Amino acid sequence: MIKTERLTKRYDTLTAVDGVSFEARPGEVLGFLGPNGAGKTTTMRMIAGFIAPTEGRASICGHDVEREPLAARAQLGYLPEGAPSYGEMSVRGFLDFIADLRGLAGATRRNRLDQVTERLALGGVAAQTIDTLSKGFRRRVGIAQAILHDPPVLVLDEPTDGLDPNQKHEVRTLINEMAAQKTIVVSTHILEEVEAVCTRAIIIAHGRIVADDTPQGLAARSRYHNAVSLRLERPAQLAAARTALSALPQVASIEVDEPTLRLTALPRDGAPLLAEVNAIAARESLALRTLELEPGRLDEVFRGITT
Amino acid sequence: MSHIVTIAKRELAGYFATPVAYVFIVIFLLLASAFTFYLGGLYERGQADLAPFFTFHPWLYLFLIPAISMRLWAEERKSGSVELLLTQPVTLWQAVLGKFLAAWAFTALALALTFPIWITVNYLGSPDNGVILAAYIGSLLMAGGFLAIGSCMSALTRNQVVAFILAVVVCFAFLLAGFPLVLDAFRAWAPQVLIDAIASLSFLTHFESISKGVLDVRDLLYFALTMAFFLIATAIILDVRKAE
Numbered sequence: 001m002i003k004t005e006r007l008t009k010r011y012d013t014l015t016a017v018d019g020v021s022f023e024a025r026p027g028e029v030l031g032f033l034g035p036n037g038a039g040k041t042t043t044m045r046m047i048a049g050f051i052a053p054t055e056g057r058a059s060i061c062g063h064d065v066e067r068e069p070l071a072a073r074a075q076l077g078y079l080p081e082g083a084p085s086y087g088e089m090s091v092r093g094f095l096d097f098i099a100d101l102r103g104l105a106g107a108t109r110r111n112r113l114d115q116v117t118e119r120l121a122l123g124g125v126a127a128q129t130i131d132t133l134s135k136g137f138r139r140r141v142g143i144a145q146a147i148l149h150d151p152p153v154l155v156l157d158e159p160t161d162g163l164d165p166n167q168k169h170e171v172r173t174l175i176n177e178m179a180a181q182k183t184i185v186v187s188t189h190i191l192e193e194v195e196a197v198c199t200r201a202i203i204i205a206h207g208r209i210v211a212d213d214t215p216q217g218l219a220a221r222s223r224y225h226n227a228v229s230l231r232l233e234r235p236a237q238l239a240a241a242r243t244a245l246s247a248l249p250q251v252a253s254i255e256v257d258e259p260t261l262r263l264t265a266l267p268r269d270g271a272p273l274l275a276e277v278n279a280i281a282a283r284e285s286l287a288l289r290t291l292e293l294e295p296g297r298l299d300e301v302f303r304g305i306t307t
Numbered sequence: 308m309s310h311i312v313t314i315a316k317r318e319l320a321g322y323f324a325t326p327v328a329y330v331f332i333v334i335f336l337l338l339a340s341a342f343t344f345y346l347g348g349l350y351e352r353g354q355a356d357l358a359p360f361f362t363f364h365p366w367l368y369l370f371l372i373p374a375i376s377m378r379l380w381a382e383e384r385k386s387g388s389v390e391l392l393l394t395q396p397v398t399l400w401q402a403v404l405g406k407f408l409a410a411w412a413f414t415a416l417a418l419a420l421t422f423p424i425w426i427t428v429n430y431l432g433s434p435d436n437g438v439i440l441a442a443y444i445g446s447l448l449m450a451g452g453f454l455a456i457g458s459c460m461s462a463l464t465r466n467q468v469v470a471f472i473l474a475v476v477v478c479f480a481f482l483l484a485g486f487p488l489v490l491d492a493f494r495a496w497a498p499q500v501l502i503d504a505i506a507s508l509s510f511l512t513h514f515e516s517i518s519k520g521v522l523d524v525r526d527l528l529y530f531a532l533t534m535a536f537f538l539i540a541t542a543i544i545l546d547v548r549k550a551e
Contacts, residue, residue, distance in 0.1 A: 050393060051549075084386055086317070100313040103396075
């Protein structure tokens with residue numbers, strides 16, 4: 001597990017991270033979200049023990065990262081921002097080097113190297129120099145390096161940055177597979193990632209935690225939570241549908257997108273609307289193309305609390 | 308200990324993965340022989356020793372050693388791999404020492420490849436091989452001193468060119484510490500004790516006595532302390548600036 005207590009990093013004029021406290025437990029995939037420059041990477045670096053906090057402390061599986069750095073690092077797999085590695089080395093040579101530093105030997109070493117190479121599909125490029133690889137492969141080499149020693153705690157700084165949609169899916173599947181036994185912290189500014197892999201999300205802005213909730217809980221803060229969207233078949237029915245929906249007492253407001261014939265009814269205080277909207281559609285005999293209940297929009301919540 | 312070896316091995320392999328190693332070795336050997344035969348006049352002197360060969364080592368090292376040391380940390384910081392390395396279960400010490408030892412081993416290899424010149428004098432005459440061995444040891448120690456300075460300068464910056472220039476300047480100051488060029492800057496204001504202290508820091512004076520075959524403990528200690536000092540400085544600088 002990971003624990004931070006009032007973790008703070010101050011530079012001359014700037015407080016990059018300001019009193020960040022949280023705890024992440026095994027089985028949890030914690031999404032660390034925030035706009036660029038919010039302090040995500042600085043926090044990750046302090047947890048990994050790369051930079052020392054000005055105040056506060058961080059520990060990994062009970063080992064303080066400053067007082068017992070080697071014990072803490074042994075429990076941690078860390079993917080630094082930008083997935084740096086040694087460009088002049090081959091993929092195999094690089095992973096061998098990491099295996100040496102991690103003290104892997106014998107059959108365990110062979111198994112882990114094989115598993116990681118296979119899981120991240122690096123077999124085909126094992127002999128290639130890292131510098132010659134595409135961004136996606138380099139990122140995967142970085143992830144391979146982080147999980148090589150099968151650590152109980154993983155900190156991944158933007159693990160899917162620069163990957164194509166298929167590769168993103170692969171990495172997210174990998175994270176989900178590992179999630180059950182490990183404590184995983186993923187920093188990202190991609191909101192779909194939070195919905196895809198995280199069991200919990202912390203949003204930070206200007207170095208402070210501004211929200212700490214499940215993705216569903218965060219989405220529920222959206223004014224779109226429980227909103228109902230419907231798309232009509234015939235333009236002629238647009239005005240009638242709008243009038244009928246506005247008349248509902250539970251509806252706070254209606255948004256209309258004329259080109260797509262889409263109406264969104266936003267609920268008052270998140271009250272459920274679906275049954276009522278359905279009844280109106282039947283009463284007015286609206287020809288519907290789609291009807292959907294919105295869980296809430298994370299991007300809107302994110303904008304609301306980080307700006 | 309095993310981590311130091313792992314890091315040193317990786318670093319050393321890195322030299323040979325790029326043209327750096329080959330270019331360096333070829334240039335070093337060419338310049339070393341050119342200096343020995345043309346400027347040093349090895350044949351013309353008619354003496355079976357390697358004095359003309361070793362005399363030029365400090366000057367060769369002045370430019371060639373910073374070329375090796377400049378990448379030690381500047382490159383790691385630029386590419387961000389320093390973050391990867393220093394978040395592995397290794398101490399800062401092991402990393403500093405491992406990388407330094409790799410650079411030193413590489414210089415030792417380049418130096419060892421000058422053996423034909425030793426064969427030459429042994430073929431032409433019968434030199435005192437003890438003196439030659441001592442001079443080789445002295446030369447290697449001096450290279451270590453230069454490398455430690457270079458390592459420290461490389462930790463100061465993300466830019467390899469800046470690291471190179473800083474290392475040349477500091478090495479030059481150490482080389483000539485006993486000479487008016489450096490001492491005059493202190494004479495006007497510094498007390499005599501300090502001037503003597505600075506004068507005693509000269510690489511040239513210490514190297515000269517070793518290269519004459521005198522393995523004095525003080526000279527050996529001098530180079531060991533210089534290396535220790537600059538490697539400690541490297542670690543301190545890295546600790547403060549690694550993330551910048």
